Structures are given as C-alpha cells and as structure tokens.
Amino acid sequence: xxxxxxxxxxxxxxxxxxxxxxxxxxxxxxxxxxxxxxxxxxxxxxxxxxxxxxxxxxxxxxxxxxxxxxxxxxxxxxxxxxxxxxxxxxxxxxxxxxxxxxxxxxxxxxxxxxxxxxxxxxxxxxxxxxxxxxxxxxxxxxxxxxxxxxxxxxxxxxxxxxxxxxxxxxxxxxxxxxxxxxxxxxxxxxxxxxxxxxxxxxxxxxxxxxxxxxxxxxxxxxxxxxxxxxxxxxxxxxxxxxxxxxxxxxxxxxxxxxxxxxxxxxxxxxxxxxxxxxxxxxxxxxxxxxxxxxxxxxxxxxxxxxxxxxxxxxxxxxxxxxxxxxxxxxxxxxxxxxxxxxxxxxxxxxxxxxxxxxxxxxxxxxxxxxxxxxxxxxxxxxxxxxx
Numbered sequence: 316x317x318x319x320x321x322x323x324x325x326x327x328x329x330x331x332x333x334x335x336x337x338x339x340x341x342x343x344x345x346x347x348x349x350x351x352x353x354x355x356x357x358x359x360x361x362x363x364x365x366x367x368x369x370x371x372x373x374x375x376x377x378x379x380x381x382x383x384x385x386x387x388x389x390x391x392x393x394x395x396x397x398x399x400x401x402x403x404x405x406x407x408x409x410x411x412x413x414x415x416x417x418x419x420x421x422x423x424x425x426x427x428x429x430x431x432x433x434x435x436x437x438x439x440x441x442x443x444x445x446x447x448x449x450x451x452x453x454x455x456x457x458x459x460x461x462x463x464x465x466x467x468x469x470x471x472x473x474x475x476x477x478x479x480x481x482x483x484x485x486x487x488x489x490x491x492x493x494x495x496x497x498x499x500x501x502x503x504x505x506x507x508x509x510x511x512x513x514x515x516x517x518x519x520x521x522x523x524x525x526x527x528x529x530x531x532x533x534x535x536x537x538x539x540x541x542x543x544x545x546x547x548x549x550x551x552x553x554x555x556x557x558x559x560x561x562x563x564x565x566x567x568x569x570x571x572x573x574x575x576x577x578x579x580x581x582x583x584x585x586x587x588x589x590x591x592x593x594x595x596x597x598x599x600x601x602x603x604x605x606x607x608x609x610x611x612x613x614x615x616x617x618x619x620x621x622x623x624x625x626x627x628x629x630x631x632x633x634x635x636x637x638x639x640x641x642x643x644x645x646x647x648x649x650x651x652x653x654x655x656x657x658x659x660x661x662x663x664x665x666x667x668x669x670x671x672x673x674x675x676x677x678x679x680x681x682x683x684x685x686x687x688x689x690x691x692x693x694x695x696x697x698x699x700x701x702x
Contacts, residue, residue: 361396571633
C-alpha cells in the first residue's frame, strides 16, 4: 500500500473542502479592482518555516522541523500565515556527490513533494495561509553554499528551469484557493556575479531583467492556474519596490530588516569580521549615521506608494538576529510593525523556532518562559500579538 498516494488524495480532498467552506461563509475574495486606497492583500501575520530551506538532505532527524504543535500554537496565539522558503535541490532526486547538472533540475522526488504536501495540509488544518517561496531557485540564491550550473539573470536555461518549477507547483495545487496558498516567486532578488561567493557584491537586478524573469514564471503559473495569487520579493534583496512589474497583477513583498546594522548585528553571513560590527542603538547614531522612527517611515514610503496604486504589499520577512541586545531589538521592531500595521501591511517573522524566533532563539539577555520544553521569548510574543 502506497501511503504517500493516500496522503496526497486526502491532502487535496480536505483542502478543497476547506476552501469551499471558506467561500460559502463569505470570506472576502482577493481583488485588485477596489477603489479604496488600502491593501488588497489580507494583513497576514505569522512566521517563516525552515523545513526545506537547506539544499541538502538532512543526515538525521532534525529537531527544528515544524510540528503540528507549532501550527496549533501559532493559531492559538492569533497568527494566520506561514511562509515556506524552499531550496529547489531539496525536492529533487540526483547524485548529491556531484555538482547538480542542468538535466537534474527536472527530476523531482515524489516522496519529498508528498512531504511538502502534508506540511501544507497541516498548516491549512489550523487555519494558516501558506506562502510557497523559492529561496534558492535555479541559478539564484541570496546565499552561497551550493554550486549553481547557471545564472538566473543571464541564462535562458535557468529561466526555463525556473518556469518549469513554478509550473509544476501551480499544477500540483491548482485546486486550492489563493485564500489558502500563494506563490512567492523568488527570495530577495539581487544581482550577484559570483553565486559562490558569500560576500560578493550585490546590487539591484536591472528592472527589465527582473520583469523578464517574473513575467515568465507568472505565465507558467497561470497557464496551469489562472487565478493563483503571486507575490514578488522586492529588488535589492527585498528592500526596493519593482515598478517594472506593477502591471503584471503580482503583489510585492518588502522586508523588515532596515537598518541592517540593527537587524543583522554581528551576523557571520553578513560581516566578514563580526567583531567589527558597530554597536546598535534605537533611536540613535550608529557608525556616524542617525536612525530613528522618521528615517524608518521614509524607508517604507515607496511601499506605501504601491498600495496607492492598487498593488498588494506584505512583509515576507522581518526580525532580528540573536546578537542584537533584546531591548534595542524590541524598541526598533515595535516601530517597524507599527508603521506596517498602520498601512494594513502584514508580516512574517524569520523564524518561529531559531535564532530570529520566539522559541529557542539562543539570546543570552532574555528571561525565557518555559513552554512545553521550549524557551519562549514572552516579550517578543506580546509585541507581535499587540499587532
């Protein structure tokens, strides 16, 4: 008996029934035609889940894999959204002792796809919207650590593979409403010449190039599923709006990491020498530059401008690495989500359990609450629940 196939059928059946129930009870449909100057996306609040974040298959059971209890706690605390950033090699079947080839990019692993189905189904069971994201796409990732056979911004073969992957996901979930699942095309686009250098210079992707990639993927999705809700992360690592795609019926996703000298203080993937990171304050002067609420509001003005054009906006990632002093983190982050909330923009903390999260963050200056064997950052949870 193939239990994976049974689970797959149950996944589709139960999710379609749940979607029908939501529609019949009059939940609002997504619309881009409203004349009201407000966000056409729901103000989703939730977390990023890292189950498929790594391109490598885990060698042993991972303690940080999402559990049903995690989803239950999220729902009980009032959250309604999870973003699933995935590395495409994680759900492929190929010889992992060698560099991936272009042909390998089309060899999906049915078992891993079924596992992803069940993670999504469990999130839906607890009333959570799922945003499926390619954190590592064919030919691009904001992080190094995996040898790519080409460059998404320069090579048609990479774009063809990118479109194939999104077409596959669209066909797989075509019977599930956009109220339950959305597609976030590509995590934090930036132009990087050398994908294998973690500290390589990163710049904005040329607008016409970003449009070419986004339009190709959206067409592949809508060929299989014409009504799917699609989201594109901002340019320059998620920080800048993409005016070149505002006519493509694609929402956009900003970030809640500005300024990085606070959110990524001493992060080893950002600083070659973390000890040289300037000490964060909020508000105040860091390394000769003043940062405060007024500067933060200025940073988000272009995103608020998108809302006025009828483009949906969500903050797909936000938060602060564990080395930033906790009270400074909370003061800064309170301003971030207050600004977003006042404009009806939701957010997703990176992550739920881990260095940025509300559980088991490893911060050394927090008085944790015991939560079923986990260490709960009660102050951070209280701040999130406030919004």
